[in-house]
Amino acid sequence: MHEDDGLLAIADAHGPYPVRHGNRAIPWIDGVPFYERLSAAIAAARSRLWAIVSFIEPGFRMPDGVAWWDLLDRSRARGLDVRVLFWRNPRFSSTRHVFLGGPAEREFLAARGAAWAARWDSSAEPAHCHHQKAFVLDAGEPDALAFIGGMVLSNATLARPGHRRGPHKHDAFLELQGPVVADAEHNFVQRWNLARRDPDAPPWPDDSRAGPLPWPARLPPERGDVAVQLARSLAPGYYRGPTPVVGAGEFDSDAGEATVLAHYLAAIAAARRTIYIENQHPGQHAVLRALDAALRRGVRVVMVVPAEPMPAIYRAAAEVAALARDGRADEHRYGPTFNRLAALADHPGFTLAALARSDADGHREIYTHAKLCIVDGAWATLGSANLVDLSLERDHTELNAAWWGRAHCLPLLLQLVAEHTDVVVDDDLDALDRFAAHARASRDSLLRGGPLLAGCYALDPATYALRPPLTQGR
Known part of the structure; x- marks a missing residue:
C-alpha cells in the first residue's frame, strides 16, 4: 500500500466539492511573504479581483505601503471587476475591525469615489461570524488563482518568518491554481448571490453594479500534480437552494455543512x-x-x-x-x-x-x-x-x-x-x-x-x- 493511500479516504462525500486533481498548491507562511505575493498577483490580474473579508483594520497597508482601499481603487481603475464580500454583524462582541457597511462606511466609500462593488453578508445571531478569508483572481480564466487562509487584513499580521522583529503574529495562507479554483469561485458566487441582506447595508454602489454573478461553468486546466479539496463550515438556513458545482451536480446548502x-x-x-x-x-x-x-x-x-x-x-x-x-x-x-x-x-x-x-x-x-x-x-x-x-459544528462560515x-x-x-x-x-x-x-x-x-x-x-x-x-x- 502506498504511504498516502490511507489518507485518501479523508475525502468526504457530504460537502459539495470533490477532490480535484492536477493543481498547484503553495503555502505562504507569515504575513509579509503572503501579502507581498498577493500584491504581486493582484498587479498581474487581468480581469477580476474578488475578495472575502471578515475582519479589516481600517488603516491596513500591504508590505509596500499601499493601503488596502487604494489597492481596490487602483485595480478597478485599470479595468478589473473588483468585488468585495464583507461580513456584517453589528451585534457581535467587537466590531472595531468589521467594515459594517452602515452610514459611516458608506460615507467613507463615497468620499473616495469607490467604483468597485461590495455586498454585506449579514449574520442572524449575535455570536455568529462569517469568518472566511479568501481571494479569487481572474475567475473563469484558465490561469485563475485562489488564496485561502486565516490571515485578516491587519498590520499586526505583517510578520516575517522566524519572528525575530516586527509584529508577533504567526499565520498562513494557501495559494491554489488549477481545477480546484472553480470551487473557490463557486464559494464566492454562492455567498455573493445568496448573501443575507440587511436593509441598513445595501449593495455598493447599487444593485446593478453589485448584481448577481453566473455560476462557474468549467474547470480551469491542470497546473500541477496536487490533489486538493475545499471544505467548509456553514450554518443551516444561510444559503438556500440548489447551486451547480462543476462536474459534481447540484448541491443545496440549506442544511449547513461541517466538512472541515x-x-x-x-x-x-x-x-x-x-x-x-x-x-x-x-x-x-x-x-x-x-x-x-x-x-x-x-x-x-x-x-x-x-x-x-x-x-x-x-x-x-x-x-x-x-x-x-x-x-x-x-x-x-x-x-x-x-x-x-x-x-x-x-x-x-x-x-x-x-x-x-x-x-x-x-x-x-x-x-x-x-x-x-x-x-x-x-x-x-x-x-x-x-x-x-463555533468554527467546526455548522455555525460560523469557514473555508479550508x-x-x-x-x-x-x-x-x-x-x-x-x-x-x-x-x-x-x-x-x-x-x-x-x-x-x-x-x-x-x-x-x-x-x-x-x-x-x-x-x-x-x-x-x-x-x-x-x-x-x-x-x-x-x-
Missing part, C-alpha cells in the same frame, strides 16, 4: 505516524477525543497554540476551573473540552507548545493565529477554521483547503519546525520528536530562570489559560 470537521476527524483517524497542528484554539471536543485515540495508537502529536489566548478562552477556562472545584465542570459548555485537553498530558507522545522569541529587546510571545494541520507529512489542511465548536501527497505536505511541516526550533530535519517523525524535545528543554530552561531556547516552549495542558506565560515579566 469531517476532514479533521477522518485524517486523525487515519494517522499512523504524526499529527502536527497550529491553531488559535486548543481544541474542539471531538477532535481532542480523536487525538486521544491516535496517541493510544502511538502517533506523535504536537499542537501549537498561543500562550496568551484570546480573552474568551481565558474566561471559559476560569469558569470551568471554578465549577471543577465543586465537581461540576461538565455543566459548562467547554468543561468536557478542557478536561479532554488536560487528559492528553497523560500521553508522552503529546506536546502542547507556544511560540516565543528572545533577543536584545527581551522576551515576547508570538500569537499563533494559523489554522493548519499536517498528518503523517502526507495530508494537510489550511484555512480559516479554528479548533472550536486540504491537499494530499508527501511531496507536497512534508516540506510545509519541515519549514514550520525549522522556523519554530531553528532545527533542520528531513522526516516527519524526526521533526515532531525534535520539536517536542526542544519545546520541553525550553520550558525547563524558563522554569529555572534561564533563557528561552529558539522559538518555542512546552505548555501544561492541564493549566492552559489558567496561568500567565512563562515568559511574562522577563
Whole structure:
C-alpha cells in the first residue's frame, strides 16, 4: 500500500466539492511573504479581483505601503471587476475591525469615489461570524488563482518568518491554481448571490453594479500534480437552494455543512505516524477525543497554540476551573473540552507548545493565529477554521483547503519546525520528536530562570489559560 493511500479516504462525500486533481498548491507562511505575493498577483490580474473579508483594520497597508482601499481603487481603475464580500454583524462582541457597511462606511466609500462593488453578508445571531478569508483572481480564466487562509487584513499580521522583529503574529495562507479554483469561485458566487441582506447595508454602489454573478461553468486546466479539496463550515438556513458545482451536480446548502470537521476527524483517524497542528484554539471536543485515540495508537502529536489566548478562552477556562472545584465542570459548555485537553498530558507522545522569541529587546510571545494541520507529512489542511465548536459544528462560515501527497505536505511541516526550533530535519517523525524535545528543554530552561531556547516552549495542558506565560515579566 502506498504511504498516502490511507489518507485518501479523508475525502468526504457530504460537502459539495470533490477532490480535484492536477493543481498547484503553495503555502505562504507569515504575513509579509503572503501579502507581498498577493500584491504581486493582484498587479498581474487581468480581469477580476474578488475578495472575502471578515475582519479589516481600517488603516491596513500591504508590505509596500499601499493601503488596502487604494489597492481596490487602483485595480478597478485599470479595468478589473473588483468585488468585495464583507461580513456584517453589528451585534457581535467587537466590531472595531468589521467594515459594517452602515452610514459611516458608506460615507467613507463615497468620499473616495469607490467604483468597485461590495455586498454585506449579514449574520442572524449575535455570536455568529462569517469568518472566511479568501481571494479569487481572474475567475473563469484558465490561469485563475485562489488564496485561502486565516490571515485578516491587519498590520499586526505583517510578520516575517522566524519572528525575530516586527509584529508577533504567526499565520498562513494557501495559494491554489488549477481545477480546484472553480470551487473557490463557486464559494464566492454562492455567498455573493445568496448573501443575507440587511436593509441598513445595501449593495455598493447599487444593485446593478453589485448584481448577481453566473455560476462557474468549467474547470480551469491542470497546473500541477496536487490533489486538493475545499471544505467548509456553514450554518443551516444561510444559503438556500440548489447551486451547480462543476462536474459534481447540484448541491443545496440549506442544511449547513461541517466538512472541515469531517476532514479533521477522518485524517486523525487515519494517522499512523504524526499529527502536527497550529491553531488559535486548543481544541474542539471531538477532535481532542480523536487525538486521544491516535496517541493510544502511538502517533506523535504536537499542537501549537498561543500562550496568551484570546480573552474568551481565558474566561471559559476560569469558569470551568471554578465549577471543577465543586465537581461540576461538565455543566459548562467547554468543561468536557478542557478536561479532554488536560487528559492528553497523560500521553508522552503529546506536546502542547507556544511560540516565543528572545533577543536584545527581551522576551515576547508570538500569537499563533494559523489554522493548519499536517498528518503523517502526507495530508494537510489550511484555512480559516479554528479548533472550536463555533468554527467546526455548522455555525460560523469557514473555508479550508486540504491537499494530499508527501511531496507536497512534508516540506510545509519541515519549514514550520525549522522556523519554530531553528532545527533542520528531513522526516516527519524526526521533526515532531525534535520539536517536542526542544519545546520541553525550553520550558525547563524558563522554569529555572534561564533563557528561552529558539522559538518555542512546552505548555501544561492541564493549566492552559489558567496561568500567565512563562515568559511574562522577563
